[in-house]
Amino acid sequence: MKIIYTAILLLIAQIALSQIPKGHYEGALTRDGSVQLISFDFDTDKTTYDIPEIGYMDVATERISQSKDTLNVKIFYGDFYCFLDSKTGDITGISKDINPKIRIHLKKTVAKEKSFSEEEIKFTNADVSLAGVLFKPIKSEKPIPYVILIHRSGWEDRNTPWYHSLAYSLASKGIGVLLYDKRGTGKSTGNFSSADFNVLANDAVSAFNYIKERKDLNYTKIGFLGASQGGWITPLAANKVSNCGFAILIVGPAVSLYEQDINRVQYTLTDEGYSKQSIDSALHYSALFFKYIQSNNTKDWEALKTYASKIKDKKWIDNLDIPQSQTGDDILWWRKNRYDPKEALNNIKCPVLSILGEKDVLVPPAENKIKMETYLKNAGVDYKIVTIKNCGHDMITKGELNGTDWNWPYTYWQWQRQPQEFFNSIFEFINK
Template identity: 35%
Template sequence: MNKPASISKFLRTLTMAVLGFYGSGLPAAAQVVTPAWSAPASTTVVAEEREFQNGDVHLSGTLYLPGGPKPFPAVIALHSASSATRDLPLYQHLKDLLPALGYAVFIYDRRGSGKSTGKRAGTDFNTLADDGLAALRMLAADKRINAQKIGFWGLSQGGWLSVLAASRSRQVAFAISISAPLTTPDVQMNFAVGNILRVKGFPDEDIRAAISTRTAVDDFMRGRGDRPAVEQMLADAAKRPWFKYCYISPMLDDPAHSQWAKEITLDPITTLNRVHCPVLLLFGADDPWVPVRISAKLLSKMAGKKADLSYAVIAGANHEMATTVAPEKELDSSNATAFAPDAPAYFGILAKWLSQRGRRLTLH
């Protein structure tokens, strides 16, 4: 892909300011000391606790409002699989960067997490997307928010949800999908598991066996395959040293009650084709969790047919749009909530696209 179009001086300055914040190596909570010589900032942010309902589920979040003329456009953050609460590092850059662009930002706790009620287990993607749409309706009723300019941002699973929510309502003004592949979830996980095992030093023979086992389970979830045969395959695989890295249970679930069986029905391409608002999709070139090469090829074919579709693959960036994390650390599930974006191109493209939202951009 060609390099993205150059970013204005203002956006370059803004990007470097954000990079300086994250490049310090200190958590956001540590950045609280104000020097005696500090001048008043041009950008002020007011945080408000907000609550809303989706059916009988009570959801809680924080709305970050910039200064300046109202009403504000707004971005609603949807959750990655591992980052369920508003306080996690992944979302900090949205609070810091977007108000400087004049955007309100709303980040809420996913159902079953933080201050939100309900349960994540057994909940399908459509319901999670509808939680986001309930947040949109809540913001649209606020006179300080421009009801015609509310959109979604999400990373990984949240990227899928952003596009899915946009496909389910014409009220959505835009959708931003970060590190969410255009493959089905099972294809994505086979890619990720292969990389996990590769990084851990397993030979190709073991990687093929692991993916074969995962594929057999996925086929069974789709109604194909013989249960006793798949159960025996799982029992044999569970004895192998690679099995614990495969993200599958040694016990075969009932497809009728399996959350995974629901999730693998997601077809990102079909969903994207149903969207009628501007969409930005960004990928990290070095992402070990997502088959970026496949996704970029699919997008290159779609871009000419969808005038409001923009995408870019960012050199040196990983799944979280970070450039400073070794693959061994990124693929360690114990670090799942530890990382935040730091790629300069990510900040720049995101800021540029939002500042020109609704216009066709030449990003590829």
């Protein structure tokens, strides 16, 4: 009987250890003395974390599990092994793969109350049902602006860290936000990979109309904010509605899709240190690729295949689009999206904010800023173009040593960060 009783106690203890902690914890990440603040809200259903310096707010952990006395957590910086001190309640941890190691130390504290509510919503575009979240500031007695976030390429839904964090930050500052799951992701129906830019713009227009139809929302104006591919789609959406309040383009290209991809190849290979000969070879392939895309000519296809065979063993081949057939999905996508934003930007009627990243290899300022300014001048609208220093396409700086060797305190790790200028530019422009 005593053996059975002891076994039950051990089982209860093991179950207790296997449970994920609950509550709000605040602390820091450290790497050889350098510090970056972090906080967690642990729960059995969903655990989120904030790293304010990189603009991450209320982001769901990529993975979290408890195994005996070890809490395994995956966040922006990778996998961490963490441990809960039963005496103090502190959580301490260490990175799995990064060296020098990133350490984490968290203490339980009282959570701050959100200054906004989140409402699950649904609206439609033709036969597609779009689901999302409406972020509604609570203490807003006066009418407030609302912004609709338009997605980048690929899978993007309400939990995508970059967009969810931006929505959270804007709502915390008293701006209403509509963040929907892109068609075919989250709780939305449809298929984003088969939709062209006009269809995606119509999804955003449906979100605009949804806000206008809500009699309980006290808004001053409604605008759009799109990043990367969303920066192409935003002007299209703005031109499809009446009384658009503003359009914000985050690393939104002013060049065509074809030009942008050629820029991507050139600047990426340059950034990775390849020789001029290698870059010229890659650009020659890209020229052949787009020549075939536009001509759909068998002769051009054969020329493309021949050159692809010639460069197939090059280290930089993964940066190129190598089609497997004349009518593959990638070929059809490029033909469907032969888009140039010139017309949409030339004809836009609302104020525009364009934000570029100085170190962006996908939408390099050198190739986009002058065109953007030219088109917006032609449109005759109020506009502002901002280039954020040291930022790439994700609007976050690169993490690096401020020297050549680890030598604290003289040389230390500079954490990745999102410059305050980025968020301030958006917030001030919407409220202007």
